[in-house]
Amino acid sequence: MKFLRQIWESFRFAWQALRSNLTRTILSLLGVTVGIFAIVAVFTIVDSLEKSIKDSMSFIGDKVIYVQKWPWSFGGEYQWWKYFQWPEPTYSEYKYLYDNLESASAVAVMDSRGGITLKNGSNSIDAQVQGVSFEYNLISDITIAGGRYFMPLETSNARNVAVVGADIPAALFPGQDAVGKEFKLAGNKFVIVGVQEKKGESLVNFGGSADKNCLIPFASFSKLFQSGRKRANIVVKGFPDDEGMKSVEAEITGLMRTRRGIKPRDDSNFSLNKPEAAAQAISGLFAVLTLAGWVIGSFSILVGGFGIANIMFVSVKERTNLIGIQKSLGAKNYSILFQFLFEAVMLSLVGGLVGILLVFLLSFIPMGSLQIIMTPGNIILGLAVSCIIGVLSGIVPAMLAARMDPVIAIRAK
Structure with missing residues (x-):
């Protein structure tokens, strides 16, 4: 019960801090929002492309082998002059x-x-x-x-x-x-x-x-x-x-x-052709696209993480006197740490949710035969990355706040 009360109080403090500095909060969210949008959008489009192509190949069959003259080529040297004589x-x-x-x-x-x-x-x-x-x-x-x-x-x-x-x-x-x-x-x-x-x-x-x-x-x-x-x-x-x-x-x-x-x-x-070879070639191509999405998104998330960390340092500085009062009234170090850490995670999570929402809106844009579908896995991935960025960005400011001497903190202007 005590733990739940502390969570609620941390949430209330975080919400008040975010509302009181709305412009600063929005600017801090942009980096995380763009990063999560890039990652989730690339994953969603790649999954949709892969599903569409594999559905297109459903007529080929599953666990089948085609006995044919010409082999299916997926890279490497294609010796057409050799196969031509078969x-x-x-x-x-x-x-x-x-x-x-x-x-x-x-x-x-x-x-x-x-x-x-x-x-x-x-x-x-x-x-x-x-x-x-x-x-x-x-x-x-x-x-x-x-x-x-x-x-x-x-x-x-x-x-x-x-x-x-x-x-x-x-x-x-x-x-x-x-x-x-x-x-x-x-x-x-x-x-x-x-x-x-x-x-x-x-x-x-x-x-x-x-x-x-x-x-x-x-x-x-x-x-x-x-x-x-x-x-x-x-x-x-x-x-x-x-x-x-x-x-x-x-x-x-x-x-x-x-x-x-x-x-x-x-x-x-003669050639024995397997659809699995085509599926593996497609998977290899999509793996490259996925890696590109991670790279692009990581730069944006890195900038967003530094932005959140900077805001948290400023927030600790502004509330130093309040921290001293809380500690003098018996607040434990872990309670102060959890309060600021929760604020950083909440800030990052809101940015991630906005990025996921933008991807969801993207799925309504008509793209011909390609149907964009957001999977629960990609949503969970976006939220998980947001939480991790929030923890990494807020842990150092939160630890500094938790270790403050209450006497020195109360005297701070």
Whole structure:
């Protein structure tokens, strides 16, 4: 109870001191406010960017490996002349992996073409057409809002059916339920069996907007857009307990080398691409941005901390007589120390709260497809940094006040 009373008295003293010198208080807050704003704003924008980009990559899938001709490059030397000679993966290789892989939970095949016009009478829309096998929904994020996904017979028998993104029905069949309706794709009639949930615009659209994506069976896609040798992108999903997907990667490598007749001493002529590599590259970039935010914010906070420390020294000087009276009436050293320390922390905390409020207001500014979201973690970080700056700035003035001789302090003018 006594401790709570001391906290309340310290709060009252701090509040009165801040109110009595309002101009000085506001000027002292500016450094901390700018510093906390810089740090929290950078953290918030970086988190929002990272979330937006990773959401944009959700269609790639989680714990998957892409068997492709070209490797994904994230720095270092890119030997395109070497990869240029490699053969494209084929549908027969997909079937071979599908029949023989034991370390995979799903194996799918896909290929795509962009800028394909879909028509219904006078209505049309340019979309990305993607040919997929039945297992594709086990690998990619496909949420059906209306209708259904493909049936196994539809994909194996090359039926002219489609699962479309949310923008396609709105363009081809405005104001109507598109499920069961026919449209034309490359001169052929296709029936919409499913409509995907609207995903909206992403900061980065890999392969185009998901809402303008038209999925059709791979066999149907092959008849329309592939001639001669059937190339394919093979996608393999590992089991959740396969750490780093090492087991499935080793099995894919062995099977592909066997299928292509590669000798033990020769290099592989195919690429195994993991989305985790892209995620790591993105995380590395954001780590640099985060460090830059800390550096920029630290300079502002340093200036603000010196400002608070200076104000606290002035405050101790102005209240020296009051300190002597308090100590002569029995106030303990820790009580005086806590009183001034509380004032410094409160001053810094108010500055931090103003900085956080400015970041919150920033989240209401429209930034296209980038949605700024303040997380509780960033708010707590801003408040914690403010408290630490308050303690570091106020500890020395508070200790000087606590160690004053009451007799000398009372005589001070």
